[in-house]
Amino acid sequence: MKSESLRGYSLLSPTLLAMVLGLAMPLVVLITLSFWIQDYLDFIRTFSLKNYTDFFQKPIYIKILFKSIRMSGLVTIATVLLAYPMAYFIAFRVKHNKLVWLILITVPFWTSYLLRVFAWKIMLGYNGVINSGLLSLGILSEPLEFLLYNPTSVVITLAHAWAAFAILPIYVSLEKIDRSLLEASRDLGENVFMTFMRVTLPLSLPGVIAASLLVFIPTVGDYVTPALVGGPRGIMIGNIIQSMFGKALNWPLGAAISVMSMITVTLMVCLFIWGTHNFRKRVA
Amino acid sequence: MKNSPSFFKPDGLLVYAVLYLTFIYLPVLFLPLFSFNDSTYITFPLKDFTLKWYDKMINSPDMHEALFNSIKVGLTVAILSTILGLLAAKAVTRYRLRGRGPLVSFIMIPLVIPEIILAISLLILISQAEIPLSLWTVGFSHLLLCIPFSMLILISRMEGFDRSLEEAAMDLGENAWMTFWRVTFPIVLPGIVASLLLTFTISFDEFVLAFFLSSTDPTLPIYIWSSLRFPTKIPAILALGASIFIISFFVVSFSEWVRRRGVKLEPTSRI
Numbered sequence: 001m002k003s004e005s006l007r008g009y010s011l012l013s014p015t016l017l018a019m020v021l022g023l024a025m026p027l028v029v030l031i032t033l034s035f036w037i038q039d040y041l042d043f044i045r046t047f048s049l050k051n052y053t054d055f056f057q058k059p060i061y062i063k064i065l066f067k068s069i070r071m072s073g074l075v076t077i078a079t080v081l082l083a084y085p086m087a088y089f090i091a092f093r094v095k096h097n098k099l100v101w102l103i104l105i106t107v108p109f110w111t112s113y114l115l116r117v118f119a120w121k122i123m124l125g126y127n128g129v130i131n132s133g134l135l136s137l138g139i140l141s142e143p144l145e146f147l148l149y150n151p152t153s154v155v156i157t158l159a160h161a162w163a164a165f166a167i168l169p170i171y172v173s174l175e176k177i178d179r180s181l182l183e184a185s186r187d188l189g190e191n192v193f194m195t196f197m198r199v200t201l202p203l204s205l206p207g208v209i210a211a212s213l214l215v216f217i218p219t220v221g222d223y224v225t226p227a228l229v230g231g232p233r234g235i236m237i238g239n240i241i242q243s244m245f246g247k248a249l250n251w252p253l254g255a256a257i258s259v260m261s262m263i264t265v266t267l268m269v270c271l272f273i274w275g276t277h278n279f280r281k282r283v284a
Numbered sequence: 285m286k287n288s289p290s291f292f293k294p295d296g297l298l299v300y301a302v303l304y305l306t307f308i309y310l311p312v313l314f315l316p317l318f319s320f321n322d323s324t325y326i327t328f329p330l331k332d333f334t335l336k337w338y339d340k341m342i343n344s345p346d347m348h349e350a351l352f353n354s355i356k357v358g359l360t361v362a363i364l365s366t367i368l369g370l371l372a373a374k375a376v377t378r379y380r381l382r383g384r385g386p387l388v389s390f391i392m393i394p395l396v397i398p399e400i401i402l403a404i405s406l407l408i409l410i411s412q413a414e415i416p417l418s419l420w421t422v423g424f425s426h427l428l429l430c431i432p433f434s435m436l437i438l439i440s441r442m443e444g445f446d447r448s449l450e451e452a453a454m455d456l457g458e459n460a461w462m463t464f465w466r467v468t469f470p471i472v473l474p475g476i477v478a479s480l481l482l483t484f485t486i487s488f489d490e491f492v493l494a495f496f497l498s499s500t501d502p503t504l505p506i507y508i509w510s511s512l513r514f515p516t517k518i519p520a521i522l523a524l525g526a527s528i529f530i531i532s533f534f535v536v537s538f539s540e541w542v543r544r545r546g547v548k549l550e551p552t553s554r555i
Contacts, residue, residue, distance in 0.1 A: 122315075
């Protein structure tokens with residue numbers, strides 16, 4: 001029995017080793033660096049809280065962090081709300097060829113992520129599809145400027161880019177629901193709407209939670225979308241972190257901002273899971 | 285389903301489904317459209333039909349180099365990630381391990397951490413250890429990102445089949461290696477193919493990690509990123525995007541064909 005579990009651990013060890021080297025160690029180094037200070041091209045390697053006091057005293061960092069969280073929150077809500085009816089349609093209304101519908105949904109996401117984001121620049125830009133299309137149709141006399149380079153264009157682009165990540169988990173959880181439960185609810189006199197609210201929605205909640213996390217966590221740190229379609233008003237915390245490791249050359253401050261972002265995102269996620277857990281209890 | 289009020293429902297949802305598909309397809313379809321347009325500027329009205337951007341794409345050595353770099357990294361990452369994922373999936377599905385839950389959660393962390401944070405912490409470690417940046421550092425970072433996906437796919441495949449098949453093979457005198465080769469491997473094969481395809485795709489399309497961890501050798505997303513700043517280079521990039529899309533269409537069709545064969549095997553594997 002002992003050699004049995006030893007064999008199990010030895011099968012697991014190469015993966016664990018890669019994860020310790022590439023995940024645990026870098027995170028420890030990141031936290032260590034956040035307590036150092038940048039000194040031109042080198043670091044002052046003594047413990048200091050300067051980066052954290054900078055983070056809390058200059059309002060810009062906290063402001064942009066919360067703006068990023070608000071934008072990602074909006075993206076998450078929009079993506080999940082838009083995806084839910086689609087997933088519901090495939091799970092309950094499509095009788096044959098469900099797979100065709102699922103493939104149909106994933107096809108647009110085979111294009112490179114960068115190009116998918118860039119596609120929105122083509123759509124919304126000053127000389128973009130919407131403006132040049134409306135101009136040549138004679139609906140507009142001059143191009144609309146407010147379409148691109150603002151937080152809204154970032155939210156739209158992200159909601160589009162992450163759509164598949166929301167549909168698939170919700171679809172899986174809807175598909176798993178035992179259809180006889182729905183029939184039972186109808187037989188016991190609930191109408192379609194109440195059956196949805198009291199049976200379908202609570203049972204699909206795990207999929208909604210998974211979808212929300214799959215969209216929320218990566219979009220908070222996204223750097224590409226705000227850089228391409230956000231403009232100065234649409235920047236997010238990922239762009240600040242990137243600039244600390246690029247032009248601004250202040251790695252320790254960048255590390256501190258990353259640590260604070262990670263803590264904030266983790267807290268938000270815990271709050272969200274706790275909230276949905278309570279909601280589920282109340283419904284049940 | 286048969287009572288009349290619900291007749292109205294499917295229609296509403298169907299209309300929504302069509303609108304939704306329009307929303308996710310429309311922006312993406314403009315990319316191939318403008319790759320055939322005889323103008324550097326991406327704007328309406330369309331000019332003449334042209335294939336010159338495809339010609340430019342074929343005659344662009346920089347782009348080819350970036351493409352081959354991405355394929356090299358993608359293949360290496362896909363193979364290593366699938367091997368590690370297979371070993372780890374076997375460990376957690378076939379052996380009773382203490383601390384299995386926390387260990388698996390630890391391996392899954394890259395799924396729930398913003399990529400930029402993974403990227404900069406690796407960059408700090410690598411620069412502190414004075415390891416030069418190269419395609420290897422990019423590949424290593426992609427491996428971390430891909431292992432959780434490989435492992436999830438392979439765990440679900442390994443949990444799906446009956447362990448007594450392996451025991452039967454052992455009882456009938458096969459050794460552990462031949463049991464794996466002749467029983468486990470064929471049944472897990474669709475999972476292995478799925479894992480190879482998914483991890484290759486993730487690595488091939490990954491930008492943020494490659495952006496921080498590559499040096500002078502660009503991967504394809506890095507090349508695309510740097511080209512997006514130059515309007516004259518954009519149409520050829522759109523042609524490239526359209527070509528990759530067509531190729532992935534065939535790859536996905538092929539994997540679907542493999543998957544269906546896997547599904548057909550399933551009834552016999554349950555006996």
